[in-house]
Amino acid sequence: MNKSVLEKAITIAEACADAAHRTVAPYFRTPLQADAKMDDSPVTIADRAAEKAMRTIIENAFPEHAILGEEGGRSGSESEWQWVLDPIDGTRAFLTGRLSFGSLISLFHQGKPVLGIIDQPVTNERWIGVKDEPTRFISDVLPGHIGTRTSLDLSYAELSCTSPDIMSPEELLRFNNLKKVVRRTSWGGDCYAYGLLALGQIDIIAESSMKPWDWAALVPIIEGAGGRMTNWQGEPLDLNNNDGTVLAVGNPQLMPEIIKHLSAR
Template sequence: MSETVLEKALVVAEACADAARETVIPHFRTSLQADAKSDDSPVTVADRAAEKVMRSILEDALPEHAILGEESGMSGHEGDWLWVLDPIDGTRAFLTGRPTFGTLISLFHKGRPVLGLIDQPLTGERWIGLAGQRTRFVSARLPGQIGTRICPVLGQAELSCTSPEIMTPNHAPRFASLQKQVRRTSWGGDCYAYGLLALGQIDVIAECTMNPWDWGALVPVIEGAGGSITDWQGKPLTLESDGTVLACGNPALLTDIVNHLSHPGTMG
């Protein structure tokens, strides 16, 4: 897999992000109605329309690639290449008028994400990760420089998670164990928090019940910024992963973090 292949795919991914941005913005802070999906998470006409327009671009440009979208499932022929789409990651934030949602676009090659794009339509921020390359941050208005913060010890770390409600009874005490070791915990952010980790503003993010469309785009972005992103056992994320996601700005802290997540209440 050459850099040329990824750069060509990136042109298509950015076209998808641009189209999704134009589709989503007109719906922001309107009296939008949400339907509940089978997992009780909300979905809106904006989610569906944004995924539809991205699928259309991908089907025209790369008809040999398969597509997996949060709203419309799998389409196309099985093969080495799979696009994974989340048109609005953070629909709850979107519905309540908070600009911390984002569009996630990723390209998997043989089960591994090799291209990831996080786009925040309202702020105009975009994070682009390509396997083996330094992450790029594009922003016309807001400052930011790619590079995770090398937090020296866990006791100085800023921990983040989208919501305590995503924690299952099994995961909640393990997360609480980690919380006791860090400087403080902030809630909210969805995919935007991972962009902030890539900019050195957050040190650790631990979440669970995540699907491939939730984390696929994050992997190249975090790794290309100098961080690590794994499951809670420290293993690489795959399409068969258990839904836990652990992003760490300083990979040297990974073993310590995994120990706290694995043994709630026993680590001092």
């Protein structure tokens, strides 16, 4: 991997996060018309404008790189470098005035995520993950220190998921197997929950129906904080072959036991 490309990409990714931040924040808690996409998920003018701003920055800096965005689809020619963008992860939360949404920017090299950013434009929090480097957390006001929790007992674990509605009936049964053995389960986290896992506030996140733009940026952040991300079978997340399940764990030693519960029917 060309280190100079990655170093430049970090600067460009932060510029994208800044652009999305400036675009999205003024729309928060204002009357917005949301359109329904083919999968019935909502999209707003803020989503489209933020992605357009990020695409422009990337295309100017790296015209040879491919881009995959939730709103604009795939653009650019085949490349060993591919950006994956979600201008507002958690649009439902954004529309209802809740703070669990964020902008997600990620870069893949030869199909593997090497860079990821979560930016929360209202709380002014940002997580930056780079492959083989410690994750960084930037906040002007809110406290937080990078480092996942190392509890070895599931009975003390905090489990999170955005909503039970994202799971099929079979997946929900499997999720409930895990839910029975943890301390607590919280709902409604969107990408913000993954940032909290990187800060050691949450131990496990198990979700399904996840598209690449939902999880791409999160992998370097979680792994750079000491955790691990896979699908529910413990396999690495892949752009081309993923069943939509995502498992993020603060303590990787708990992964086999968690997967056992998620595999039971």
